[in-house]
Amino acid sequence: MPVARRPLLRPGDGIDSQEFVEPVQLLQRIMIKLRLLPISQPINGRFDSALEKAVKIFQMENNLQMTGIVGPETWAVIDRKLGITPSPSPTPSPSPAPSPSPQPVQRYPVLQRGDGIQHPDLADAVKTLQELLVKARIFPANEVVDGKFGPNTEDGVRRFQSLNNLLVDGVVGRETWSTLVNGPVEVFEPERQGGLSQFDVPRIIASIPYPDIRAYARDSVPLILQSCLDYGVTDLGQIAYVLATAEHESHLGKWMTELASGWAYEWRSDLGNIYAGDGPRYKGRGFVQITGRANYRYWSGRLGIDLIGNPELAANQDIAADLLVLGMRDGSYTGHSLNDHILGSRQNFVSARRIVNWLDRAEHIAAIAREFLRALR
Incomplete structure (x- = not known):
């Protein structure tokens, strides 16, 4: 029996993420076959609460960690239940030649x-992954190795998997690690602890009334929240206003590069645009759309990243989240800070607009911040 696609599946997959509809449908059929879902269960490809409950019961019955997430260990037990087994290894010759002592197998x-x-405790492992993606020329040599497995790193993993005829699921398991290091490896499922556990991230995302923004918020909100924690922004009102600013300025990642050409900024000495082409080269990017050579130079020094030579890096969400939080925390944009x-x-959410752009759309952004604050509490 051929093995179908086995990506890591989580509650919510197939609802906002259409690429997971087919594997979630497969999972629903399996849970019905195992009598953990009723036969009347719609095969709709939505990883809802009913499917999550069925998965947790399956995990409990098979002595697995009850996460509700269908990862490699859960898939392996499912395959055993369904009678799907890997191809047998070739029978060794009766008198194998002596081999050298095996080298220790690396574990990832x-x-x-x-x-x-x-889960900040996994940052070192993610850095190793990012370094290997640079070595494999999936990422450029100047790629930021920050230990954050965000959408950019996931895209890199998917590209690597596609180029090496691996299952393209964005999850770095045994086969992907083995291909990256060009050798045998052992893998384990880590205990994911700490980080954003104090926030109800799904509730925060669900509070956004616009489906198109929610789709981008799935990636950007955790990054922004983690940057807030990393840089000591823990006041809920301040976090709410940071999120509101990112929603207004860039739709939480939908518009990470200014739609206009940037030629309107050409020769703007107040922005530091003193060379031909500076206008479009240093147009707005990031969650707050920093603009102008002077701002790109300032943030190059502040973050230790060459944004002058690589201005497009300001649109990288991992970098943009740090730039957003640090700038608002310290008053780097207008002299006004969150405090x-x-x-x-x-909680003067109206006057807080001065932190980024004086009082432009101040009441509108204040209303967004109040909604985020309700979701954060």
């Missing part, structure tokens, strides 16, 4: 999107 954790962000307007019971 199975990595997926969110590791190093929601000037929001701290504890003082």
Whole structure:
């Protein structure tokens, strides 16, 4: 019996992420066959609460960790239940030649999107992954190795898997690690601890009323929340306003590069655009759309990244999240900082607009911040 596609599946897959509809449908059929879902269950490809409950029961009955997530270990037990077994290894010759002592096999954790962000304890393993992707020329030599498995790293993993005829699921398991290091490996499922556990991230994302923005928020909100924690922005009012600013300025990642050409900024000395072509080269990018050679130079020094030579890096969500939080925390954009307007019971969301763009659309953004604050509490 051929083995069908086995990606890592999580609650919510197939609902906002259409690429997982088919494997979730397969999982639903399996749960029905195992009598963990009723035969009347619709095969709709939506990893809803009913399917999550069925998965957890299956995991409990088979002495697996009850995560509700269908990863390699759960798939392996499912395959055994269904009678799907790997091809037998070739029979060794009766008198094999003596071989040298085997080298220790390296062990790596199975990595997926969110590791190093929601789970900072996995940051070193993610850095190793990113370095190997640079070595494999999936990423350029100047790629930022930050230990955050965000959408950019996931895209790199998928490209590597596609080029090497591996299962393209964005999850770094045994075969992907083995191909990256060009040798045998052992893998294990890590215990994912710490990070964003204090936040109800799905609730925060669900509070956004626009489906197109919610689709981007799935990637960007965890990154922004983690950057807030990394840089000591823990006041809920401040976090709410940071998220509201990112939603207004870039739709939480939908528009990471300014739609206009940038020629309107040409020869703008107040922005530091003193060379031909600086206008379009240094147009707005990131969650707050930094603009102008002077701002790109400032943030190059602040973050230790060459944004002058590589301005497109400002649109990388991992970098943009740090740039957003640090700039608002420290008053880098206009001289106004988060503490000037929001701290504890003082929550002047209207005047806080001065942090980024004076009072432009101040009431509108304040309303967004109030909704985020309700979701954060």
